[in-house]
Amino acid sequence: MARPVIGIICNHYLINDEYPVHAGGTMNSDAISAVSGCIPMIVPSDPDFVTVNDLMDACDGFLLTGGRPNVHPEEYGEDATEAHGDFDRARDAIALPLVRACVERGQPFLGICRGFQEVNVAMGGSLHPEIRDLPGRMNHRMPPDGTLEEKFENRHTVSFTDGGVFHRLMGAQEVVTNTLHGQGIKQAGARVVVDGVAPDGTPEAIFIKDAPGFTLAVQWHPEYQAAQDPVSRPLFAAFGRAAQAWADGRRLTPAQVA
Template sequence: MARPVVGIIGNSYLMNDQYPTHAGGTMNSDAVANVSGCLPMLIPADPRYVCVEELLEVCDGFLLTGGRPNVHPEEYGEPATDAHGDFDRARDAITLPLVRACVERGQPFFGICRGFQEVNVAMGGTLYPEIRDLPGRMNHRMPPDGTLEEKFALRHVVNLTEGGVFHRLMGAAEVMTNTLHGQGIKTVGHRIVIDGAAPDGTPEAIYVQDAPGFTLSVQWHPEWDAVNDPVSRPLFEAFGDAARDWSAGVRSGLVKQTA
């Protein structure tokens, strides 16, 4: 039996500073294939090559990955500054309408880091350009030095809403996560529910209220060691179940998929 197809949103990079590529971290494919049990398919997130309507027909679910470029602040009505960093307008042009279409259709997606931020912006929310510059906030950025194991190490607690979707999925109201992001939610998008936060108040886990499908998104990187990590694994397993439901024509809701 064919596995459900999960479209993994790719990022634009220059290989060797001159060769344009669309790339995706192998840890994303590993999590989708070996934890979600789905077929990973890298998407060149650029409207010159793909359109949202095609993607909705080809894929059973979408992994909105992390990436160095940020959502352009014009997408939420603010001017760009140096603090906003680099951008990928082509990815913005695909992912933001894709999120809105998936919410309406009930087609599953799982947002990670930049993907988490895309979901908030797609639903009308805004972002802070640099969390660590805010009073009382910790530095959520990736450590500049060290091995991958050290950069993706668990660094802070996320407190989940008691009895909420993430709490029920994890079986715990407090989990440990890594943290590798500079930006974060400023104003919450329409129907976005903050279901978990870091100790400094930074939103870390969200979903779209009353959406007919799987819309869980996290600010950390659960794709790292997803096979073994007790926080990451249930997220990717639930996402895989949602993609299988979609592939089979079952249109079950968020609570059923994550109960």
């Protein structure tokens, strides 16, 4: 049986600050291949190269990855400031309509970090430019120093809604995750259900209410050592089951794969 194809929505990047590429971390591809059981396909996230319809015809599901560029605040009706950081407008132009199309069609996606924020903005929500500047919030950003292992180490708990989608999927109401983000949900978009939060109240896990397909997104980075991590593994495995169902002509909601 052919493996489902997962389009990995990646970022613009400059090698040596001069050679432009579309880049996605190899740990994303590893998680999709080893845990989801799917074929990872890097997507040039630019409307000059692909359309949403092209991608939906070519892929069985989508991984909306993290990345340094943020969603441009114009997408949620605000002006850009220095606190909003760098942007990738070409990715905005692909990822946001792609999320909406997948929600309507029932085609599965999994959002990670920036991808989590894209899902919220695509559904009409807004973002805080810098979580750590809010009263009572912790610093969720990546530690500036240390090894890769130290930067991706688990740093806080995430508490899920009792009996909710993530609780059933993980088999636990509280898990421990890494945290490597500056921005976060300010106002949840239409039908966006916040199903998990950090100790400081920052939204960490969402899905789309009444969507006909798999629409999960998380603010942390589950792709890191996904095959070994007890939180990451069930998330990517469930995503793989949803993608296989789509490839077989069926649709599975998060509740059905949990």
